[in-house]
Amino acid sequence: MTPLAQLLEAALFSASRPLTVEELSTLDQEATLADVRVALEQIREHYDFEQHGVELLEMAGGYQILTRPVHAAAIERAHFSVRAPKLTAAALETLAVIAYRQPVGRAEIEEIRGVSAGGVLRSLQERGLIEVVGRSEALGRPLLYGTAAMFLELLGLRDLADLPRAEELTIALQPHRAEAEGPEDAAAYVEAES
Amino acid sequence: MEHLLVTAPEAPTTALGAGPGFVVQLDAFSGPLDLLLHLLREEQLEIADIPIARIADQFLLAIHELGLNQAADYLDMASRLVRLKAQMLLPRRSEDDGWEDPRAELVRRLLEYQQIREIAVWMGRAAERRAEQFARGYLPPAPEMPPPPLTLDLLELLQAVDRVISAIPFPVLHRVVARPLDVEAATRRIEELLAEREEFGWHEALGLRPTIVDVLSTLLALLELAKRGALRLVQPAAFAPMVIARDPARPAA
Numbered sequence: 001m002t003p004l005a006q007l008l009e010a011a012l013f014s015a016s017r018p019l020t021v022e023e024l025s026t027l028d029q030e031a032t033l034a035d036v037r038v039a040l041e042q043i044r045e046h047y048d049f050e051q052h053g054v055e056l057l058e059m060a061g062g063y064q065i066l067t068r069p070v071h072a073a074a075i076e077r078a079h080f081s082v083r084a085p086k087l088t089a090a091a092l093e094t095l096a097v098i099a100y101r102q103p104v105g106r107a108e109i110e111e112i113r114g115v116s117a118g119g120v121l122r123s124l125q126e127r128g129l130i131e132v133v134g135r136s137e138a139l140g141r142p143l144l145y146g147t148a149a150m151f152l153e154l155l156g157l158r159d160l161a162d163l164p165r166a167e168e169l170t171i172a173l174q175p176h177r178a179e180a181e182g183p184e185d186a187a188a189y190v191e192a193e194s
Numbered sequence: 195m196e197h198l199l200v201t202a203p204e205a206p207t208t209a210l211g212a213g214p215g216f217v218v219q220l221d222a223f224s225g226p227l228d229l230l231l232h233l234l235r236e237e238q239l240e241i242a243d244i245p246i247a248r249i250a251d252q253f254l255l256a257i258h259e260l261g262l263n264q265a266a267d268y269l270d271m272a273s274r275l276v277r278l279k280a281q282m283l284l285p286r287r288s289e290d291d292g293w294e295d296p297r298a299e300l301v302r303r304l305l306e307y308q309q310i311r312e313i314a315v316w317m318g319r320a321a322e323r324r325a326e327q328f329a330r331g332y333l334p335p336a337p338e339m340p341p342p343p344l345t346l347d348l349l350e351l352l353q354a355v356d357r358v359i360s361a362i363p364f365p366v367l368h369r370v371v372a373r374p375l376d377v378e379a380a381t382r383r384i385e386e387l388l389a390e391r392e393e394f395g396w397h398e399a400l401g402l403r404p405t406i407v408d409v410l411s412t413l414l415a416l417l418e419l420a421k422r423g424a425l426r427l428v429q430p431a432a433f434a435p436m437v438i439a440r441d442p443a444r445p446a447a
Contacts, residue, residue, distance in 0.1 A: 013330055016329055016330065017329075055327075057327070064329060065329070065330060066327035066328060066329055067327055067328045068327065069323065069326035069327055072325075072326040072327070072328070075328060081328045083325040083326070084321075084324075084325045086318070086321070086322065086325075087318065087321060088224075089224040089228075089314065089318075090224045090225075092314035092315075092317050092318050092321075093224055093310055093311065093314045095314070095317060096310045096313040096314040096317055097310055099313070099317075100310075100313065111303075112303075112306055112307060112310060113224070113225055113227065113307065113310070114225045114226045114227040114228075114267060114270075114271060114303070114307065115224070115225035115226070115267040116266070116267060132345070135345070153324075154321050154324065155317055155320040155321050155324055156320060156321075156323060156324030156327070157320065163313070163316075163317075164313065164316055
Protein backbone atom coordinates (compact mmCIF):
# COMPACT_ATOMS: atom_id res chain seq x y z
CA MET A 1 0.00 0.00 0.00
CA THR A 2 1.14 3.55 -0.63
CA PRO A 3 2.12 5.77 2.32
CA LEU A 4 -1.13 7.71 1.90
CA ALA A 5 -3.17 4.50 2.04
CA GLN A 6 -1.30 3.49 5.21
CA LEU A 7 -2.03 6.87 6.78
CA LEU A 8 -5.72 6.64 5.88
CA GLU A 9 -5.90 3.10 7.21
CA ALA A 10 -4.47 4.27 10.54
CA ALA A 11 -6.96 7.12 10.73
CA LEU A 12 -9.92 4.89 9.84
CA PHE A 13 -8.74 2.37 12.42
CA SER A 14 -8.58 5.03 15.11
CA ALA A 15 -12.01 6.49 14.44
CA SER A 16 -15.25 5.12 15.85
CA ARG A 17 -17.45 6.72 13.19
CA PRO A 18 -17.41 6.98 9.39
CA LEU A 19 -14.89 9.56 8.13
CA THR A 20 -15.63 11.54 4.99
CA VAL A 21 -13.22 11.94 2.10
CA GLU A 22 -12.94 15.64 3.01
CA GLU A 23 -12.03 14.81 6.61
CA LEU A 24 -9.47 12.22 5.48
CA SER A 25 -7.88 14.68 3.07
CA THR A 26 -6.90 16.93 6.01
CA LEU A 27 -4.44 14.23 7.13
CA ASP A 28 -2.07 15.08 4.30
CA GLN A 29 -1.73 18.62 3.00
CA GLU A 30 -0.63 17.39 -0.40
CA ALA A 31 -3.34 14.81 -0.94
CA THR A 32 -6.21 15.80 -3.19
CA LEU A 33 -9.70 14.37 -2.79
CA ALA A 34 -9.00 12.20 -5.83
CA ASP A 35 -5.80 10.88 -4.19
CA VAL A 36 -7.78 9.99 -1.08
CA ARG A 37 -10.39 8.13 -3.12
CA VAL A 38 -7.70 6.16 -4.94
CA ALA A 39 -6.02 5.29 -1.63
CA LEU A 40 -9.36 4.23 -0.11
CA GLU A 41 -9.97 1.96 -3.07
CA GLN A 42 -6.50 0.50 -2.51
CA ILE A 43 -7.31 -0.26 1.13
CA ARG A 44 -10.60 -1.86 0.17
CA GLU A 45 -8.97 -4.04 -2.47
CA HIS A 46 -6.21 -4.97 -0.07
CA TYR A 47 -8.71 -6.17 2.56
CA ASP A 48 -10.72 -8.08 -0.03
CA PHE A 49 -7.78 -9.57 -1.91
CA GLU A 50 -5.92 -10.67 1.21
CA GLN A 51 -9.21 -11.87 2.70
CA HIS A 52 -8.99 -9.83 5.86
CA GLY A 53 -11.53 -10.25 8.66
CA VAL A 54 -12.43 -6.60 8.27
CA GLU A 55 -13.62 -4.61 5.30
CA LEU A 56 -13.84 -0.98 4.30
CA LEU A 57 -17.41 0.21 3.95
CA GLU A 58 -18.87 3.37 2.54
CA MET A 59 -21.57 4.58 4.87
CA ALA A 60 -23.38 7.74 5.97
CA GLY A 61 -21.33 9.85 3.60
CA GLY A 62 -18.01 8.45 4.87
CA TYR A 63 -15.84 5.37 5.22
CA GLN A 64 -15.43 3.00 8.14
CA ILE A 65 -13.58 -0.22 8.84
CA LEU A 66 -16.00 -2.91 10.02
CA THR A 67 -15.72 -6.60 10.78
CA ARG A 68 -17.17 -8.93 8.18
CA PRO A 69 -20.66 -10.28 8.90
CA VAL A 70 -19.45 -13.88 8.81
CA HIS A 71 -17.60 -13.37 12.11
CA ALA A 72 -20.51 -11.71 13.95
CA ALA A 73 -21.81 -14.84 15.65
CA ALA A 74 -18.39 -15.92 16.98
CA ILE A 75 -17.55 -12.45 18.26
CA GLU A 76 -20.89 -12.27 20.02
CA ARG A 77 -20.53 -15.73 21.54
CA ALA A 78 -17.22 -14.65 23.04
CA HIS A 79 -18.86 -11.48 24.38
CA PHE A 80 -16.31 -9.27 22.65
CA SER A 81 -19.07 -7.21 21.15
CA VAL A 82 -22.84 -7.09 21.04
CA ARG A 83 -25.18 -6.64 18.14
CA ALA A 84 -27.17 -3.39 18.35
CA PRO A 85 -30.70 -4.18 19.55
CA LYS A 86 -33.46 -4.34 16.98
CA LEU A 87 -35.87 -1.48 16.53
CA THR A 88 -39.58 -2.03 17.16
CA ALA A 89 -42.10 -2.02 14.34
CA ALA A 90 -43.41 1.33 15.61
CA ALA A 91 -39.94 2.87 15.48
CA LEU A 92 -39.23 1.48 12.01
CA GLU A 93 -42.58 2.65 10.61
CA THR A 94 -42.06 6.12 12.03
CA LEU A 95 -38.54 6.23 10.58
CA ALA A 96 -39.91 5.08 7.23
CA VAL A 97 -42.48 7.88 7.12
CA ILE A 98 -39.88 10.47 8.09
CA ALA A 99 -37.28 9.17 5.64
CA TYR A 100 -39.65 9.38 2.68
CA ARG A 101 -41.68 12.44 3.63
CA GLN A 102 -39.08 14.68 5.28
CA PRO A 103 -39.44 17.37 6.37
CA VAL A 104 -42.60 16.07 7.96
CA GLY A 105 -44.68 17.07 10.98
CA ARG A 106 -46.05 14.90 13.73
CA ALA A 107 -49.66 15.22 12.51
CA GLU A 108 -48.81 13.74 9.10
CA ILE A 109 -46.83 10.89 10.68
CA GLU A 110 -49.77 10.10 12.94
CA GLU A 111 -52.23 10.25 10.08
CA ILE A 112 -50.23 7.81 7.98
CA ARG A 113 -49.58 5.38 10.84
CA GLY A 114 -53.01 5.81 12.45
CA VAL A 115 -51.52 6.08 15.95
CA SER A 116 -50.13 8.82 18.15
CA ALA A 117 -46.41 9.27 17.65
CA GLY A 118 -45.18 11.49 20.48
CA GLY A 119 -43.37 8.78 22.43
CA VAL A 120 -41.67 7.21 19.42
CA LEU A 121 -40.58 10.58 18.07
CA ARG A 122 -39.01 11.48 21.39
CA SER A 123 -37.14 8.17 21.60
CA LEU A 124 -35.89 8.41 18.02
CA GLN A 125 -34.74 11.93 18.69
CA GLU A 126 -32.92 10.86 21.86
CA ARG A 127 -31.13 8.15 19.91
CA GLY A 128 -30.04 10.74 17.36
CA LEU A 129 -31.83 9.00 14.49
CA ILE A 130 -34.05 11.95 13.66
CA GLU A 131 -33.79 15.66 14.26
CA VAL A 132 -35.93 18.75 14.12
CA VAL A 133 -35.26 20.39 10.78
CA GLY A 134 -37.63 23.31 10.95
CA ARG A 135 -41.13 24.48 11.60
CA SER A 136 -44.15 24.26 9.37
CA GLU A 137 -45.95 27.42 8.34
CA ALA A 138 -49.20 25.72 9.29
CA LEU A 139 -51.31 26.69 12.27
CA GLY A 140 -49.37 26.36 15.52
CA ARG A 141 -46.05 26.21 13.61
CA PRO A 142 -45.54 22.49 14.35
CA LEU A 143 -42.02 21.06 14.37
CA LEU A 144 -40.82 19.29 11.24
CA TYR A 145 -38.64 16.21 11.50
CA GLY A 146 -35.98 14.76 9.23
CA THR A 147 -33.53 11.86 9.44
CA ALA A 148 -30.10 12.46 11.02
CA ALA A 149 -26.70 11.05 9.99
CA MET A 150 -27.03 8.33 12.64
CA PHE A 151 -30.01 6.97 10.70
CA LEU A 152 -27.76 6.17 7.73
CA GLU A 153 -25.20 4.58 10.06
CA LEU A 154 -27.87 2.44 11.68
CA LEU A 155 -28.96 1.02 8.32
CA GLY A 156 -25.49 1.03 6.81
CA LEU A 157 -26.56 3.27 3.92
CA ARG A 158 -24.31 5.62 1.97
CA ASP A 159 -27.05 8.22 1.66
CA LEU A 160 -30.83 8.49 1.44
CA ALA A 161 -30.74 7.54 -2.23
CA ASP A 162 -29.83 4.01 -1.07
CA LEU A 163 -33.36 3.58 0.23
CA PRO A 164 -35.60 1.57 -2.09
CA ARG A 165 -37.23 3.78 -4.69
CA ALA A 166 -40.98 3.91 -4.93
CA GLU A 167 -41.11 1.90 -8.15
CA GLU A 168 -38.99 -0.86 -6.62
CA LEU A 169 -41.65 -1.48 -4.02
CA THR A 170 -44.46 -3.87 -4.82
CA ILE A 171 -46.97 -1.14 -4.09
CA ALA A 172 -46.41 2.03 -6.06
CA LEU A 173 -46.38 5.28 -4.16
CA GLN A 174 -49.83 6.75 -3.91
CA PRO A 175 -50.11 10.44 -4.70
CA HIS A 176 -50.27 12.10 -1.35
CA ARG A 177 -53.82 13.19 -0.39
CA ALA A 178 -54.71 13.37 -4.06
CA GLU A 179 -58.14 14.93 -4.45
CA ALA A 180 -59.92 17.29 -2.18
CA GLU A 181 -62.18 15.32 0.07
CA GLY A 182 -65.83 15.94 0.61
CA PRO A 183 -66.69 18.43 3.31
CA GLU A 184 -67.78 15.62 5.63
CA ASP A 185 -64.50 13.80 5.31
CA ALA A 186 -62.57 16.99 5.91
CA ALA A 187 -64.58 17.52 9.06
CA ALA A 188 -63.80 13.99 10.17
CA TYR A 189 -60.10 14.77 9.78
CA VAL A 190 -60.27 17.86 11.87
CA GLU A 191 -62.00 15.90 14.59
CA ALA A 192 -59.50 13.12 14.43
CA GLU A 193 -56.48 15.38 14.55
CA SER A 194 -57.66 17.75 17.21
CA MET B 195 -42.64 6.56 26.60
CA GLU B 196 -42.98 3.82 24.06
CA HIS B 197 -40.17 1.35 23.84
CA LEU B 198 -38.14 1.27 20.70
CA LEU B 199 -36.58 -2.07 21.24
CA VAL B 200 -38.18 -5.40 20.61
CA THR B 201 -37.69 -7.85 23.43
CA ALA B 202 -39.08 -10.93 21.74
CA PRO B 203 -39.68 -11.72 18.10
CA GLU B 204 -43.20 -10.67 17.42
CA ALA B 205 -45.69 -12.70 15.51
CA PRO B 206 -49.23 -11.41 15.32
CA THR B 207 -51.18 -14.32 16.63
CA THR B 208 -54.82 -14.62 15.87
CA ALA B 209 -57.25 -17.42 16.09
CA LEU B 210 -59.85 -16.58 13.52
CA GLY B 211 -62.93 -18.64 13.03
CA ALA B 212 -62.87 -20.01 16.55
CA GLY B 213 -66.38 -18.82 17.18
CA PRO B 214 -66.92 -16.14 19.80
CA GLY B 215 -63.51 -16.87 21.28
CA PHE B 216 -61.90 -14.87 18.49
CA VAL B 217 -58.73 -13.46 20.04
CA VAL B 218 -56.30 -10.92 18.67
CA GLN B 219 -53.24 -9.92 20.60
CA LEU B 220 -53.23 -6.22 20.04
CA ASP B 221 -49.75 -5.72 21.45
CA ALA B 222 -48.46 -7.45 18.37
CA PHE B 223 -49.89 -4.74 16.13
CA SER B 224 -48.41 -1.34 15.67
CA GLY B 225 -51.79 0.34 15.25
CA PRO B 226 -55.33 0.12 13.93
CA LEU B 227 -54.20 0.18 10.30
CA ASP B 228 -51.90 -2.74 10.99
CA LEU B 229 -54.77 -4.64 12.59
CA LEU B 230 -57.04 -3.80 9.67
CA LEU B 231 -54.47 -5.01 7.15
CA HIS B 232 -54.06 -8.17 9.15
CA LEU B 233 -57.81 -8.85 9.17
CA LEU B 234 -57.97 -8.33 5.40
CA ARG B 235 -55.01 -10.65 4.85
CA GLU B 236 -56.45 -13.36 7.06
CA GLU B 237 -59.66 -13.32 5.07
CA GLN B 238 -57.78 -12.91 1.80
CA LEU B 239 -59.73 -9.81 0.92
CA GLU B 240 -58.83 -7.15 -1.61
CA ILE B 241 -57.92 -3.81 -0.12
CA ALA B 242 -59.58 -2.07 -3.05
CA ASP B 243 -62.92 -3.73 -2.36
CA ILE B 244 -63.33 -4.03 1.38
CA PRO B 245 -66.55 -5.56 2.66
CA ILE B 246 -66.89 -2.79 5.19
CA ALA B 247 -69.74 -4.30 7.23
CA ARG B 248 -67.85 -7.52 7.85
CA ILE B 249 -64.50 -5.88 8.55
CA ALA B 250 -66.07 -3.28 10.84
CA ASP B 251 -67.68 -6.02 12.93
CA GLN B 252 -64.43 -7.97 13.13
CA PHE B 253 -62.52 -4.86 14.04
CA LEU B 254 -64.92 -4.04 16.86
CA LEU B 255 -64.70 -7.61 18.10
CA ALA B 256 -60.91 -7.45 18.06
CA ILE B 257 -60.66 -4.27 20.07
CA HIS B 258 -63.33 -5.33 22.51
CA GLU B 259 -60.83 -6.43 25.09
CA LEU B 260 -58.74 -3.31 24.86
CA GLY B 261 -57.54 -1.47 27.90
CA LEU B 262 -58.63 2.14 27.83
CA ASN B 263 -55.13 3.59 27.78
CA GLN B 264 -54.24 2.13 24.41
CA ALA B 265 -57.76 2.33 23.05
CA ALA B 266 -57.86 5.88 21.68
CA ASP B 267 -56.20 5.15 18.34
CA TYR B 268 -58.26 2.02 17.81
CA LEU B 269 -61.52 3.65 18.83
CA ASP B 270 -60.94 6.42 16.31
CA MET B 271 -60.63 3.84 13.54
CA ALA B 272 -63.60 1.89 14.88
CA SER B 273 -65.83 4.96 14.69
CA ARG B 274 -64.73 5.62 11.12
CA LEU B 275 -65.51 2.04 10.15
CA VAL B 276 -68.95 2.20 11.73
CA ARG B 277 -69.62 5.45 9.91
CA LEU B 278 -68.48 3.90 6.62
CA LYS B 279 -70.65 0.89 7.26
CA ALA B 280 -73.66 3.20 7.61
CA GLN B 281 -72.74 5.12 4.48
CA MET B 282 -72.46 1.91 2.47
CA LEU B 283 -75.99 1.00 3.52
CA LEU B 284 -77.45 4.14 1.96
CA PRO B 285 -79.34 3.30 -1.24
CA ARG B 286 -77.83 4.58 -4.47
CA ARG B 287 -78.70 4.45 -8.13
CA SER B 288 -76.33 2.23 -10.06
CA GLU B 289 -75.97 4.67 -12.98
CA ASP B 290 -75.19 7.56 -10.69
CA ASP B 291 -71.86 8.94 -11.99
CA GLY B 292 -71.51 11.37 -9.14
CA TRP B 293 -71.32 8.59 -6.59
CA GLU B 294 -68.05 8.52 -4.72
CA ASP B 295 -67.08 5.36 -2.96
CA PRO B 296 -67.02 6.34 0.71
CA ARG B 297 -64.31 3.71 1.19
CA ALA B 298 -61.91 5.55 -1.12
CA GLU B 299 -60.20 7.46 1.67
CA LEU B 300 -59.77 4.34 3.79
CA VAL B 301 -58.41 2.42 0.83
CA ARG B 302 -55.92 5.19 0.11
CA ARG B 303 -54.75 5.19 3.71
CA LEU B 304 -54.43 1.41 3.82
CA LEU B 305 -52.37 1.33 0.64
CA GLU B 306 -50.19 4.12 1.89
CA TYR B 307 -49.71 2.41 5.22
CA GLN B 308 -48.98 -0.91 3.55
CA GLN B 309 -46.22 0.76 1.63
CA ILE B 310 -44.76 2.26 4.80
CA ARG B 311 -44.87 -1.21 6.33
CA GLU B 312 -42.96 -2.57 3.38
CA ILE B 313 -40.31 0.13 3.73
CA ALA B 314 -40.15 -0.48 7.48
CA VAL B 315 -39.48 -4.18 6.87
CA TRP B 316 -36.77 -3.29 4.37
CA MET B 317 -35.20 -0.91 6.86
CA GLY B 318 -35.38 -3.50 9.63
CA ARG B 319 -33.47 -5.96 7.45
CA ALA B 320 -30.89 -3.32 6.53
CA ALA B 321 -30.38 -2.50 10.22
CA GLU B 322 -30.01 -6.20 11.03
CA ARG B 323 -27.41 -6.65 8.30
CA ARG B 324 -25.55 -3.59 9.55
CA ALA B 325 -25.66 -4.92 13.13
CA GLU B 326 -23.72 -7.97 11.93
CA GLN B 327 -20.68 -5.78 11.44
CA PHE B 328 -18.78 -4.28 14.32
CA ALA B 329 -16.67 -1.17 14.32
CA ARG B 330 -13.33 -1.14 16.09
CA GLY B 331 -13.66 -0.41 19.79
CA TYR B 332 -17.34 -1.15 19.96
CA LEU B 333 -19.21 1.68 21.57
CA PRO B 334 -22.60 0.86 23.04
CA PRO B 335 -25.40 2.64 21.18
CA ALA B 336 -25.16 6.18 22.48
CA PRO B 337 -27.81 6.42 25.18
CA GLU B 338 -27.58 10.16 25.48
CA MET B 339 -27.44 12.36 22.45
CA PRO B 340 -26.97 16.08 22.80
CA PRO B 341 -30.36 17.67 23.39
CA PRO B 342 -32.17 18.83 20.29
CA PRO B 343 -31.51 22.44 19.40
CA LEU B 344 -33.80 24.66 21.41
CA THR B 345 -35.86 26.77 19.07
CA LEU B 346 -38.33 29.06 20.74
CA ASP B 347 -39.52 32.58 20.47
CA LEU B 348 -40.24 35.08 23.22
CA LEU B 349 -43.88 34.03 23.53
CA GLU B 350 -42.96 30.38 24.07
CA LEU B 351 -40.37 31.39 26.63
CA LEU B 352 -42.91 33.47 28.56
CA GLN B 353 -45.43 30.65 28.38
CA ALA B 354 -42.81 28.26 29.75
CA VAL B 355 -42.12 30.65 32.63
CA ASP B 356 -45.85 30.82 33.30
CA ARG B 357 -46.08 27.04 33.39
CA VAL B 358 -43.18 26.78 35.83
CA ILE B 359 -44.64 29.43 38.12
CA SER B 360 -48.16 28.03 38.03
CA ALA B 361 -46.75 24.62 39.03
CA ILE B 362 -45.53 26.02 42.36
CA PRO B 363 -48.30 25.49 44.94
CA PHE B 364 -47.22 28.22 47.36
CA PRO B 365 -44.90 30.68 45.68
CA VAL B 366 -42.19 31.87 48.06
CA LEU B 367 -41.81 35.58 47.56
CA HIS B 368 -38.92 37.57 48.96
CA ARG B 369 -38.89 41.26 49.57
CA VAL B 370 -35.60 42.48 48.21
CA VAL B 371 -34.19 45.38 50.21
CA ALA B 372 -31.29 47.39 48.87
CA ARG B 373 -28.53 47.57 51.49
CA PRO B 374 -26.71 50.84 51.59
CA LEU B 375 -23.25 49.53 50.78
CA ASP B 376 -20.79 52.38 50.92
CA VAL B 377 -17.82 51.20 48.90
CA GLU B 378 -16.64 54.76 48.22
CA ALA B 379 -16.22 55.58 51.93
CA ALA B 380 -14.43 52.28 52.55
CA THR B 381 -12.12 53.00 49.63
CA ARG B 382 -11.27 56.41 51.05
CA ARG B 383 -10.60 54.91 54.49
CA ILE B 384 -8.23 52.29 53.07
CA GLU B 385 -6.43 54.86 50.94
CA GLU B 386 -5.90 57.03 54.01
CA LEU B 387 -4.49 54.06 55.93
CA LEU B 388 -2.22 53.19 52.99
CA ALA B 389 -0.89 56.75 52.89
CA GLU B 390 0.11 56.51 56.54
CA ARG B 391 1.46 52.99 56.77
CA GLU B 392 3.36 50.44 54.73
CA GLU B 393 0.98 47.67 55.74
CA PHE B 394 -1.89 46.97 58.11
CA GLY B 395 -4.27 44.18 59.05
CA TRP B 396 -7.79 43.41 57.84
CA HIS B 397 -9.29 44.31 61.23
CA GLU B 398 -7.72 47.73 61.15
CA ALA B 399 -9.25 48.35 57.75
CA LEU B 400 -12.66 47.56 59.14
CA GLY B 401 -12.60 50.23 61.82
CA LEU B 402 -14.37 50.08 65.15
CA ARG B 403 -17.54 48.06 65.71
CA PRO B 404 -18.12 47.16 62.07
CA THR B 405 -21.60 46.17 60.90
CA ILE B 406 -22.16 43.52 58.25
CA VAL B 407 -22.60 46.36 55.77
CA ASP B 408 -19.19 47.78 56.75
CA VAL B 409 -17.53 44.38 56.33
CA LEU B 410 -19.03 43.92 52.85
CA SER B 411 -18.21 47.47 51.81
CA THR B 412 -14.60 47.07 52.96
CA LEU B 413 -14.22 43.72 51.26
CA LEU B 414 -15.49 45.09 47.95
CA ALA B 415 -13.28 48.17 48.29
CA LEU B 416 -10.22 46.00 48.98
CA LEU B 417 -10.90 43.75 46.02
CA GLU B 418 -11.47 46.72 43.75
CA LEU B 419 -8.24 48.42 44.89
CA ALA B 420 -6.28 45.19 44.52
CA LYS B 421 -7.66 44.82 41.02
CA ARG B 422 -6.51 48.32 40.17
CA GLY B 423 -3.10 47.47 41.58
CA ALA B 424 -3.34 50.12 44.32
CA LEU B 425 -2.44 47.58 47.00
CA ARG B 426 -1.39 43.99 47.59
CA LEU B 427 -3.33 41.44 49.60
CA VAL B 428 -1.01 39.07 51.42
CA GLN B 429 -1.85 36.10 53.54
CA PRO B 430 1.34 35.08 55.45
CA ALA B 431 0.03 31.62 56.26
CA ALA B 432 -3.05 29.54 55.66
CA PHE B 433 -6.02 30.99 57.59
CA ALA B 434 -3.86 33.80 58.94
CA PRO B 435 -5.46 37.25 58.93
CA MET B 436 -5.10 39.05 55.62
CA VAL B 437 -2.42 41.74 55.49
CA ILE B 438 -3.00 44.76 53.30
CA ALA B 439 0.23 46.23 51.96
CA ARG B 440 1.30 49.05 49.70
CA ASP B 441 2.23 47.92 46.23
CA PRO B 442 6.02 48.37 46.15
CA ALA B 443 5.92 49.10 42.42
CA ARG B 444 3.60 51.98 43.04
CA PRO B 445 4.44 53.99 46.15
CA ALA B 446 1.49 55.69 47.76
CA ALA B 447 0.97 59.18 46.50
